[in-house]
Amino acid sequence: MAMKQPNELTATQRRHGMIVMIVNSFMMWGGFFMVVPLISIHYVEALGWTTASIGIVLGIRQLFQQGFTVVGGMLADRFGARLLILCGLIVRFVGFSAMAWADSFPLLLGSAIFAALGGAMFDSPSSATIAALTTTEDRARYFSILGIVRNIGMAVGPLIGTALLIYDFGIVAIAAGSCYLIAWVVTFRMLPDVAVATTQGNLTYGIRLALRDKRFMLYNTLLLGYWFLWTQITLAIPLRAVALAGTDSAVSWVYSVNAVMSIGLQYPLMRFADKRFAPAVTLLLGIGLLTTSLGLIGAADSIWLLLGCVAMYSLGGLFASPSQQTVAANLADNSALGSYFGVAGLAIALGGGMGSFSGGTLYGWGQAIQYPAAPWLVFAGVGTITALLLYFFFRSHDLLRRVTPVRPD
Incomplete structure (x- = not known):
């Protein structure tokens, strides 16, 4: 199958391609959140490992995946995004499935790194494919739809994971890996081989x-703080939820709240924002809500108050996630979309890696000094600084003003 430039695809081919990416997003996020949030619960709560050790595993996983996504993007520009996505899905399947036998720190770290390398292969090629299949007019709409689907996967994954955890963590790991095998079949059969580099x-x-x-x-670089905040949904927030509720099921409650918010509000909220604000303004609003919610978690003394904070956190994510992608796509050079999104992955690697490592370390520190609010105050401080720096950046580059697209008569 010869690669086609985006302008050579018919509207039907573009639509079919986006359907594949939407299905893939659900399977990828469902599989990821089926197992990753439960790593901390299984190894810390059930096996007695330290939160710092799991923070190291998750932090290194984040660094490997997003650090090597530069290579994935570069190879996608040359050999095509479809090939890289297919290879990455198989590697991720093997990595997550291998966690079923990870009963020591080296084995868990090795399987996490292998899964991360799979993600590095398909992450930026997937983003570049979405950018290539969409136009500036419909890009924000598709990113909103993807946000809904991803958040559904983020909720369904932990529900299935916690149900399977009753039997064995190994079953959870294999089920999570199988999601990527399903995505591989869909991609192989249906995704058009679209070029993501015009030069x-x-x-x-x-x-x-x-x-x-x-x-x-x-x-x-300024998005480092955003990714620092974003990773707390996979480590610090689930740990706090379990501590307040006294049951592992609290993890699925957290992601269920997130899913309900997404399903009900993602699309209408982004349509509302898209008609009134520039993507940069919407991103700042989202980061502001993320920051406030994390700060308030420090004061939450019941699971119900925490879930209320999670609802605010989710609302912030609904604004921030598609907006940061839209801003990145609009700033990227179309001649090398894969490489641009690969380089953008470095921010996720560094910010997410610091968030995972610091989240686990700070959470343990707060427990040790008997001041559980301490890590959440740190998270809020990071968010405040990030929002301020991004505001000055957007203002200096005239990105706060909404530009109405010019349509032909």
């Missing part, structure tokens, strides 16, 4: 182009 230079052409793009690089 074919040498192998490192796109990477060098992105790294020299000062505006794009500064934007992603």
Whole structure:
């Protein structure tokens, strides 16, 4: 199958391609959140490992996945995104399934790194494919739909995971890995082989182009704080929920709240915001809500108050997640989309890695000094600084003003 440039695809092919990416998003996020939030619950609560050790595992996983996503993006520009997505899905399947036999720190770390390398192979090629299949007019709408689907997967995954955890964590790991095998079949059968680079230079052409793009690089550097906040949904928040509720089922409650918010509000909220605000303004609003909710969790003394904070956190994510992707896609150079999204993955690697490691370490520190609110105050401080720096960046580059698309008569 020869690669086609985006302008060579028919409207039907674009639509079919986006259906595949929507299905993939559900399976990827469902599989990921089926097992990753339960790693901390299984190894810390059931086996007695330290939160710092699990923070190290999750932090290194994040660093490997997003750090190597630069390579995935570079290879996607040259060899096509479809091939990289297919390879990554198989590697992720093996990595998550291997956790079924991870009964020591080296085995858990090794399987997490292998799963991370799979993610590195399909992550930026997937984002580049979505950017290539959409236009500036419908991109925000599709990112909103993807946000709904991802959050449904984020809720369904933990529900299935916690149900299977009653029997054995190994079953959870294999079931999570199988989600990626299903996505592989769908991708192989239905995804068009769309080119994500309009210019074919040498192998490192796109990477060098992105790294020299000062505006794009500064934007992603400032997003480190956003990714720091975002990773707390996989570690610190579930740990706090279990501590307050006294049951592992609290993990699924957290993600159920997140899913209900997404299903009911993601699309109408983003349509409302898209008609009134620039994506940069919507992103700032989302980060503000994330920051406030994490700060309030420090004062929550019951599971119900925590779930209320989770609802606010989810609302912030509904604004921030599609908006940060839209801003990144709009800032990226179409001649090397894979490489641009690969470089953007470095922000997720560093910010998410710091968030995972610090989240576990700070949570344990708060328990040790008998001041559980301490980590949440730190999270709120990081969010406040991030929002302020992004505001000044957007203002200096005139990105706070909404531009109405010009449509032909």
